[in-house]
Amino acid sequence: MALQFDPAYNRRKRRLQTAVFGLFRLLSYAIALVLFVILGFIIVKGISVVNWTFLTQAPTDGMTGGGIWPAIVGTFYLMLGSALFAFPVGVVSGIYMSEYAPGGKLVAFIRMMTNNLAGIPSIVFGLFGMAFFVTYLDFGDSILAGSLTLGLLALPIVIRTTEEAFRDIAPSYREGSLALGATKAQTIWHVLLPMAMPRVITGLILSLGRVSGETAPILFTCAAYFLPKLPASIFDQCMALPYHLYVVATSGTDIEAQMPIAYGTAFVLIVIVLVMNLVAGLIRRHFEKKLNTK
Amino acid sequence: MKKLALFLLLSLLAAPVRLAAQRIKGSDTVLPLSQALAEMFMQSRPQATVTVTGGGSGVGISALMDGTTDLAMASRRIKFGEKMKMKQSHHTPCEFVVAYDALAVIVHPSNPVKRLTREQLEGIFRGKITNWKQVGGEDAKIIVYSRETSSGTYEFFKESVLRNKNYMSGVLSMPATGAIIQSVSQTRGAIGYVGLAYLNPMVKALAVSYDGGRHYVAPSVKSAMSGRYPVVRPLYYYYDKANEARVRPFLRFIDTKVARAKTLDLGFIPR
Amino acid sequence: MKKWIDRLARRVFTVSGFVTSAVILLIIGFLFSEAAGLFRQPIVEEGYVLALNKSNTVDRLSAEEIKLLFDEDITNWRDVGGADMPVRVFRLEDLDRLYTEEELGAEYEHAGDKIAEQVRADRGIIAFVPTVLVEGRTDIHLVPDHTIPVKDVLLGTEWYPTATPSPIFGMVPLLAGTLWVSFFAILIALPFGLAVSIYMAEVAPPGVSRVLKPVIELLGGIPSVVYGFFGLAVIVPLLQQTFRLPVGESGLAGSIVLALMALPTIITVSEDAMRNCPRTMREASLALGATRWQTIYKVVVPYSISGITSGVVLGIGRAIGETMAVLMVTGNAAVIPTSILDPLRTIPATIAAELGEAPAGGAHYQALFLLGVILFFITLIINSCVELVSARNKTKR
Numbered sequence: 001m002a003l004q005f006d007p008a009y010n011r012r013k014r015r016l017q018t019a020v021f022g023l024f025r026l027l028s029y030a031i032a033l034v035l036f037v038i039l040g041f042i043i044v045k046g047i048s049v050v051n052w053t054f055l056t057q058a059p060t061d062g063m064t065g066g067g068i069w070p071a072i073v074g075t076f077y078l079m080l081g082s083a084l085f086a087f088p089v090g091v092v093s094g095i096y097m098s099e100y101a102p103g104g105k106l107v108a109f110i111r112m113m114t115n116n117l118a119g120i121p122s123i124v125f126g127l128f129g130m131a132f133f134v135t136y137l138d139f140g141d142s143i144l145a146g147s148l149t150l151g152l153l154a155l156p157i158v159i160r161t162t163e164e165a166f167r168d169i170a171p172s173y174r175e176g177s178l179a180l181g182a183t184k185a186q187t188i189w190h191v192l193l194p195m196a197m198p199r200v201i202t203g204l205i206l207s208l209g210r211v212s213g214e215t216a217p218i219l220f221t222c223a224a225y226f227l228p229k230l231p232a233s234i235f236d237q238c239m240a241l242p243y244h245l246y247v248v249a250t251s252g253t254d255i256e257a258q259m260p261i262a263y264g265t266a267f268v269l270i271v272i273v274l275v276m277n278l279v280a281g282l283i284r285r286h287f288e289k290k291l292n293t294k
Numbered sequence: 295m296k297k298l299a300l301f302l303l304l305s306l307l308a309a310p311v312r313l314a315a316q317r318i319k320g321s322d323t324v325l326p327l328s329q330a331l332a333e334m335f336m337q338s339r340p341q342a343t344v345t346v347t348g349g350g351s352g353v354g355i356s357a358l359m360d361g362t363t364d365l366a367m368a369s370r371r372i373k374f375g376e377k378m379k380m381k382q383s384h385h386t387p388c389e390f391v392v393a394y395d396a397l398a399v400i401v402h403p404s405n406p407v408k409r410l411t412r413e414q415l416e417g418i419f420r421g422k423i424t425n426w427k428q429v430g431g432e433d434a435k436i437i438v439y440s441r442e443t444s445s446g447t448y449e450f451f452k453e454s455v456l457r458n459k460n461y462m463s464g465v466l467s468m469p470a471t472g473a474i475i476q477s478v479s480q481t482r483g484a485i486g487y488v489g490l491a492y493l494n495p496m497v498k499a500l501a502v503s504y505d506g507g508r509h510y511v512a513p514s515v516k517s518a519m520s521g522r523y524p525v526v527r528p529l530y531y532y533y534d535k536a537n538e539a540r541v542r543p544f545l546r547f548i549d550t551k552v553a554r555a556k557t558l559d560l561g562f563i564p565r
Numbered sequence: 566m567k568k569w570i571d572r573l574a575r576r577v578f579t580v581s582g583f584v585t586s587a588v589i590l591l592i593i594g595f596l597f598s599e600a601a602g603l604f605r606q607p608i609v610e611e612g613y614v615l616a617l618n619k620s621n622t623v624d625r626l627s628a629e630e631i632k633l634l635f636d637e638d639i640t641n642w643r644d645v646g647g648a649d650m651p652v653r654v655f656r657l658e659d660l661d662r663l664y665t666e667e668e669l670g671a672e673y674e675h676a677g678d679k680i681a682e683q684v685r686a687d688r689g690i691i692a693f694v695p696t697v698l699v700e701g702r703t704d705i706h707l708v709p710d711h712t713i714p715v716k717d718v719l720l721g722t723e724w725y726p727t728a729t730p731s732p733i734f735g736m737v738p739l740l741a742g743t744l745w746v747s748f749f750a751i752l753i754a755l756p757f758g759l760a761v762s763i764y765m766a767e768v769a770p771p772g773v774s775r776v777l778k779p780v781i782e783l784l785g786g787i788p789s790v791v792y793g794f795f796g797l798a799v800i801v802p803l804l805q806q807t808f809r810l811p812v813g814e815s816g817l818a819g820s821i822v823l824a825l826m827a828l829p830t831i832i833t834v835s836e837d838a839m840r841n842c843p844r845t846m847r848e849a850s851l852a853l854g855a856t857r858w859q860t861i862y863k864v865v866v867p868y869s870i871s872g873i874t875s876g877v878v879l880g881i882g883r884a885i886g887e888t889m890a891v892l893m894v895t896g897n898a899a900v901i902p903t904s905i906l907d908p909l910r911t912i913p914a915t916i917a918a919e920l921g922e923a924p925a926g927g928a929h930y931q932a933l934f935l936l937g938v939i940l941f942f943i944t945l946i947i948n949s950c951v952e953l954v955s956a957r958n959k960t961k962r
Binding site: 028125 | 567573579586756769783786787788797798858920921934947952
């Protein structure tokens with residue numbers, strides 16, 4: 001203890017702290033820099049390619065010309081499809097975890113299962129989707145099979161955010177509603193759900209952001225290399241942005257002519273993901289502000 | 295959210311009722327050619343729809359058996375077992391050569407080696423020859439690039455150059471031909487093989503000898519068309535005989551002048 | 566009516582509560598049922614058989630031996646337990662070369678006789694022919710087939726899934742590649758992850774943290790195929806030039822990309838853990854005259870170590886399962902890596918690259934599902950570790 005009054009020791013430990021903190025700051029900025037390098041690289045190379053034609057036309061000239069419209073539409077369908085599956089199922093499941101499940105071991109078990117599902121690699125989802133949706137249920141390579149596979153991927157995120165959103169609602173709301181004679185179902189529907197909704201939606205959007213960028217699960221369940229027309233039903237295959245980027249970057253006859261298209265596709269994909277994150281962030285901030293002012 | 299749903303609904307409704315669509319599925323090697331031909335075919339006949347999807351030769355042929363495709367693209371001949379299976383389910387597979395494809399052996403542009411015999415190539419791809427100086431080049435390790443095991447190109451190269459023997463296990467497998475070009479152009483000691491259609495100035499193609507070094511032939515459309523270049527393979531379409539009338543217009547289109555010009559343009563050799 | 570709806574709702578909620586468990590069970594069921602089929606597959610490609618001359622006594626050949634025989638690396642029957650005579654390889658294609666179509670018959674009805682003719686003529690022959698053509702013949706010796714041994718798959722060191730006549734599914738190189746590249750990814754990501762999370766949780770002024778947090782989240786939101794594209798276009802050539810490597814596609818390129826992808830997970834989870842460290846403990850430490858740095862590494866980090874561990878383990882899980890980025894940058898050579906600068910092949914990349922062309926129901930298809938099962942279990946173990954650590958953490962508090 002006497003050491004603490006030793007000025008040399010104090011100086012040394014301060015100097016050490018300055019050095020360590022300086023290093024940490026440097027590393028943190030380095031990470032931020034990496035992000036900007038990646039984004040900058042793709043934006044700089046991609047933005048010159050992106051124009052109205054690029055966004056609204058189908059690929060032409062053996063993937064060296066035209067645009068990526070079918071891939072944009074395909075990604076949009078897949079996002080919508082997976083949301084239609086993951087949102088209701090995930091929200092209901094999350095509500096069960098928070099409101100109905102008898103605590104203790106059972107909840108711990110279900111939560112473990114949910115976390116495990118979240119940790120399964122996307123390629124395993126792809127395998128499963130191929131064996132189950134495509135082959136066993138005989139959906140074939142289709143938007144339906146792809147959406148369901150992606151929906152499974154999004155499910156744990158939706159469940160988790162829903163559960164957390166419901167848990168964070170003060171018990172007094174529930175008690176108040178029940179005291180007024182409402183049933184549990186009515187309480188959930190009329191009182192809790194509206195309160196939790198913004199956060200649930202945030203979770204959903206974040207999961208859709210992830211879904212929109214996944215390639216491995218749709219590789220064998222849905223993605224098509226080239227389709228001249230937009231898919232007409234959920235049993236058709238579709239093109240998708242991440243898969244398109246993968247094929248354009250690695251295959252095709254004229255790599256040099258395709259590179260700009262790859263950059264453009266990467267750019268559009270990044271923009272979609274950024275926008276999703278941004279929207280989710282805005283909703284969250286809006287909600288947090290509202291919560292804080294209460 | 296509501297707007298999105300509405301949009302989806304509208305776009306679903308607006309999608310045209312499907313016309314007698316032709317589905318082409320199979321080999322990724324034939325894919326760019328089929329895609330380009332399908333594009334032109336649809337331009338000349340606006341009422342036609344041709345869908346082109348990849349997946350590989352095997353996938354195409356099994357889709358033909360299930361009846362989920364009208365034309366199966368294949369970069370190899372239909373296997374004996376596949377033919378038997380089709381016969382059992384009372385389908386008769388018909389063969390149609392779309393075009394020919396020559397495989398070029400490529401190296402980094404700075405590599406002084408200009409030509410190799412088939413035996414040397416076999417040694418290199420089987421890992422028996424590991425240094426460029428063994429075949430008259432610089433003292434540098436040979437980096438061997440190959441396609442993924444599942445591709446028809448891999449099979450054909452194995453059949454033709456390696457005489458059905460297996461590649462060494464240390465080859466770098468690239469998911470697609472474009473990636474091979476990219477990698478070979480970046481790697482000084484690299485060697486790889488690609489379809490003639492993919493050749494570009496970023497890489498150097500080698501002359502190949504199939505007669506033990508007496509005649510070397512450089513890969514080109516001309517030498518492949520004249521039959522002098524040895525590593526040439528046909529690319530196939532397979533269809534069910536019962537379905538012939540349906541695919542006939544498209545197959546006939548492949549023989550037209552414009553289609554042949556396009557085939558050449560893409561670096562394939564017209565039938 | 567109200568009560569009835571309430572009861573119905575309860576039931577619906579209860580059922581859906583188990584949806585994730587059901588999905589996991591389904592995944593396990595389907596992956597397993599496909600994968601298990603591999604060990605019921607014969608060694609030689611289905612529908613084919615190896616025929617030998619009647620005088621040849623060799624009765625059992627492993628996949629490895631068959632490959633060496635057909636690669637002409639084994640040229641004498643002595644080496645596989647037979648008599649001293651040279652090996653001659655015969656394939657169905659050779660039949661087309663030796664006989665005209667008329668001799669074989671339009672439906673190959675005479676092919677069996679012709680094959681037998683060839684096999685009878687050469688004592689050292691090994692013929693790889695369709696079973697239907699030679700079934701039931703007594704003038705040639707058909708090698709009895711056996712199923713693929715578990716040992717050859719799980720301990721095998723060669724991956725030749727499309728080798729004919731007999732594919733080889735040694736999974737060791739793939740497993741080694743996966744673990745190797747993930748190990749280095751974590752080695753790279755760990756110092757960065759810890760430094761950044763400590764900086765964000767403890768050191769940085771709130772304004773900086775508020776900017777850094779979304780930046781990190783964005784890093785996690787970038788699709789893996791974009792990372793792969795970036796790796797292919799930038800990192801691979803960069804590595805090649807800076808380290809003067811013979812090949813740019815290497816484990817290192819994969820590790821760097823994976824490190825970038827694992828970082829956000831590591832940072833977010835460990836930062837949360839450190840923020841949860843009670844104020845009182847920090848204040849006590851500072852009051853005793855410790856500097857902020859001393860407080861961090863003697864109090865905050867030990868306190869939140871389980872949270873940090875979870876973050877790191879989750880990061881490992883992310884790295885092990887990553888597919889597209891790795892597929893694009895690691896070179897995919899199926900050899901057991903000896904250095905991180907070697908190309909290597911991971912399990913997810915193998916599945917992604919090969920599943921498309923593996924005929925459904927065949928041995929190759931099933932082998933890929935087996936790889937999926939292995940991958941599933943690796944991540945399951947990793948997740949269970951995280952659960953365990955965080956469960957212990959809760960009881961500690």
